[in-house]
Amino acid sequence: MNTLLHFLISFIIIEIVFGDAKSYILLIILFSMLVDLDHIPYLINVKKNVFKRKFGAESRSFLHELLGLSIFSLIICILFFFISLRLLQIISLCILLHFSLDFLFGITRPLYPISNKRSRIFSS
């Protein structure tokens, strides 16, 4: 899914849930797009061929799969002791929405790097 779309969906959901998304816009930008930073090494590798190859499952590192979700979940659990509950709710909602949308509408390798098998739930 498109990185900008991740931001827009997170912004809308946070506005619906908390009613004050504008106050947290930098946090929403950062954490709705954070997971997609692993596309950068892929972009550097494919360079000009990126429009032919698009952003398939191979453009994602293990941080974009179930292992990454586990790591982000652990970090969020640790952050629970250090930051306010509202910030933690927004951060976790942004990350959860990102993973959910990618798993629901993209082609993923859920068990990567253990298995390279691709799966798709819905097509976008």
Ligand SMILES: [Zn+2]
């Ligand atoms: Zn993503």
